[in-house]
Amino acid sequence: MKKQGEQKDRTWILAAPGVGYLTVLYALPLGLLLLASFRLPEAFSISAYIDFFGDPFNWYIIWNTLRSALLTTAFCLLIGYPAAFALAWSKGWLQSLFLISLILPLSVGIVVKAFAWTIVLRSDGVLNQALMALGLTSEPVRLIFTETGLIFGAVNVFVPFMIMPVYSVIRLLDPRLAEAARTLGAGPLYVFWKIILPLTVPGIIAGIAFVFSLALAMYVIPTLLVGERFMTLSQQIARSYLYLRNETLGSTVAVVLLVFSLIVIVASQWLAGKVRANT
Amino acid sequence: MVPAFDDPHYLVAASVSKSFQGTRVLENLDLEIGKGEFVSLLGPSGCGKTTLLRMIAGLLAVDGGSITLGGKVISGLPPHRRNVGVVFQNYALFPHLTVRENIAFGLKARGVSTSEAKANVDRFLELIKLPDIAERFPSALSGGQQQRVAVARALAPRPDILLLDEPFSALDRKLRETMQIELKSLLRDLGITSVFVTHDQEEALVMSDRIAVMNAGVIEQFGAPQDIYQFPGSRFVLDFIGSSSQLAGTVLAETGGELTISVGGSEVRAAGRFVRGAPVTVALRPEDMSIHLPGSAPEGHNTVPVVLRDRIYVGARTQAHFTGSQGESLAIDLSPDHAGRLDQGATYAAAWSPEKTLIFPGNGQ
Numbered sequence: 001m002k003k004q005g006e007q008k009d010r011t012w013i014l015a016a017p018g019v020g021y022l023t024v025l026y027a028l029p030l031g032l033l034l035l036a037s038f039r040l041p042e043a044f045s046i047s048a049y050i051d052f053f054g055d056p057f058n059w060y061i062i063w064n065t066l067r068s069a070l071l072t073t074a075f076c077l078l079i080g081y082p083a084a085f086a087l088a089w090s091k092g093w094l095q096s097l098f099l100i101s102l103i104l105p106l107s108v109g110i111v112v113k114a115f116a117w118t119i120v121l122r123s124d125g126v127l128n129q130a131l132m133a134l135g136l137t138s139e140p141v142r143l144i145f146t147e148t149g150l151i152f153g154a155v156n157v158f159v160p161f162m163i164m165p166v167y168s169v170i171r172l173l174d175p176r177l178a179e180a181a182r183t184l185g186a187g188p189l190y191v192f193w194k195i196i197l198p199l200t201v202p203g204i205i206a207g208i209a210f211v212f213s214l215a216l217a218m219y220v221i222p223t224l225l226v227g228e229r230f231m232t233l234s235q236q237i238a239r240s241y242l243y244l245r246n247e248t249l250g251s252t253v254a255v256v257l258l259v260f261s262l263i264v265i266v267a268s269q270w271l272a273g274k275v276r277a278n279t
Numbered sequence: 280m281v282p283a284f285d286d287p288h289y290l291v292a293a294s295v296s297k298s299f300q301g302t303r304v305l306e307n308l309d310l311e312i313g314k315g316e317f318v319s320l321l322g323p324s325g326c327g328k329t330t331l332l333r334m335i336a337g338l339l340a341v342d343g344g345s346i347t348l349g350g351k352v353i354s355g356l357p358p359h360r361r362n363v364g365v366v367f368q369n370y371a372l373f374p375h376l377t378v379r380e381n382i383a384f385g386l387k388a389r390g391v392s393t394s395e396a397k398a399n400v401d402r403f404l405e406l407i408k409l410p411d412i413a414e415r416f417p418s419a420l421s422g423g424q425q426q427r428v429a430v431a432r433a434l435a436p437r438p439d440i441l442l443l444d445e446p447f448s449a450l451d452r453k454l455r456e457t458m459q460i461e462l463k464s465l466l467r468d469l470g471i472t473s474v475f476v477t478h479d480q481e482e483a484l485v486m487s488d489r490i491a492v493m494n495a496g497v498i499e500q501f502g503a504p505q506d507i508y509q510f511p512g513s514r515f516v517l518d519f520i521g522s523s524s525q526l527a528g529t530v531l532a533e534t535g536g537e538l539t540i541s542v543g544g545s546e547v548r549a550a551g552r553f554v555r556g557a558p559v560t561v562a563l564r565p566e567d568m569s570i571h572l573p574g575s576a577p578e579g580h581n582t583v584p585v586v587l588r589d590r591i592y593v594g595a596r597t598q599a600h601f602t603g604s605q606g607e608s609l610a611i612d613l614s615p616d617h618a619g620r621l622d623q624g625a626t627y628a629a630a631w632s633p634e635k636t637l638i639f640p641g642n643g644q
Binding site: 174176177179180181182183184185186187190194195198199 | 365369
């Protein structure tokens with residue numbers, strides 16, 4: 001029974017345009033595409049998956065995809081976590097400078113970036129010249145068209161997606177908590193491990209989820225920096241549709257990739273919920 | 280219980296200075312606090328009281344001067360090597376730790392064994408009368424409970440001094456009064472030296488052994504609450520602590536510390552030393568004055584004529600507002616049987632005894 005004077009909840013109206021747009025232009029076509037992996041509409045069959053997982057080459061592709069995404073995420077965390085503190089704790093023009101240098105590169109297309117990296121990474125590139133000048137290596141290290149080069153580029157593109165969520169959590173961090181810990185006899189390292197790190201975990205989880213799911217699905221960066229010699233799931237999808245004209249294979253790989261992404265998102269939501277329940 | 284004032288130089292701030300971006304916040308400030316004493320730093324916002332507290336805690340560096348605690352210079356030490364306890368204004372409880380873990384934090388950070396820490400935490404949970412909430416997180420506590428946990432957390436590692444930064448400001452009035460009494464008796468039982476920052480004069484009067492009234496980076500007066508209230512050392516202290524009526528006057532004569540002052544045509548006597556003709560302000564507390572029909576004031580009292588403007592009922596007492604002969608406003612507490620029998624607009628005699636008269640140089644003219 002409806003209580004008198006109770007307002008009907010109409011919040012959903014606010015979401016309607018977004019949901020409508022995504023349903024018509026994204027979810028429906030994607031659904032149809034993915035159904036193709038089950039050989040519908042003619043018949044239902046999971047033979048495409050049996051074929052896919054029965055081929056060792058596909059396992060190699062999955063491993064490539066996961067490993068490069070993991071490495072990219074790890075380096076983004078390593079670089080992005082301290083950078084987020086620098087961004088949050090700097091003041092005035094320095095903070096503006098940090099913010100600009102974080103956001104401006106996002107507006108430069110990946111293609112432009114990729115050609116900039118080749119200047120840095122090629123055998124007579126900036127990086128190799130520096131390494132040789134420092135005496136760290138006697139001859140050029142092969143960087144371009146390798147996984148190292150790929151990680152180098154991917155970290156460059158995705159690191160803002162690590163910095164931003166961590167930064168927003170740090171900004172909400174009450175500076176008095178660290179002060180309170182100091183006056184209670186905790187040295188700087190103890191304060192970091194017991195107070196700052198645990199309280200920034202939600203930002204770390206969000207950053208990892210962002211970067212990992214973006215890195216799982218990246219296509220342009222590996223295509224431009226490594227090419228065919230380093231296959232990932234995204235490249236395999238493109239190859240299936242564009243070159244092999246094998247729609248079933250393409251949608252099968254797409255489903256596999258989608259499942260990985262879903263696992264990442266669900267796991268991070270679950271973790272974030274667990275962390276939140278404890279605070 | 281440790282007897283108070285064991286060591287009158289337990290905490291010593293010697294000519295401490297501090298500037299922020301070229302603005303002097305503290306100017307060669309000196310302060311000495313005895314062991315076991317409860318001292319309030321009282322003043323308006325921006326007077327430097329919190330700055331001084333943060334410098335004692337080590338959260339701010341001193342620009343000049345030194346701070347000594349128990350004979351040891353601490354002003355060069357980082358906060359975690361000072362053995363101070365701090366209760367912050369918003370309590371700053373660790374949101375990801377339970378009440379027990381919050382209280383144990385200082386003990387764990389100092390490397391105290393788990394079993395010893397547990398015994399200590401249990402003792403403090405008993406002391407703050409909250410043994411049942413040990414496993415809760417701070418977000419599940421009421422404001423009063425959070426404050427008690429913050430006090431227990433600061434006290435558990437047995438600090439040499441407890442610093443409190445406006446710990447009652449987030450509580451409602453009723454709860455605040457209870458917590459003040461509770462905290463005061465807890466700290467007295469533990470015999471711990473405490474420095475308490477507040478802008479609330481009532482709070483300072485209730486809690487303190489001594490009050491340092493601060494204004495614009497200097498200590499205007501440092502003394503027991505009664506002394507500060509009864510004998511304010513400056514116009515600032517007078518205005519800041521309690522309320523008072525102020526009358527402009529001129530010294531007519533001075534003989535052996537006895538002053539005769541002209542206040543708007545009335546002659547008023549008081550103790551003090553001023554030269555003849557000096558402009559002075561005569562200040563009076565509302566409870567030190569009484570109201571009489573003209574000509575019937577007690578013998579030997581000072582009197583001035585006043586006109587009743589309005590009455591304000593404050594519960595336990597009634598305060599009446601009068602206008603003096605020079606247009607000054609006078610607030611006077613009335614006895615209950617008096618309150619109803621006064622007529623608005625009528626002229627009365629405000630009377631007070633000469634020894635209750637407070638005299639300050641200058642009369643604002």
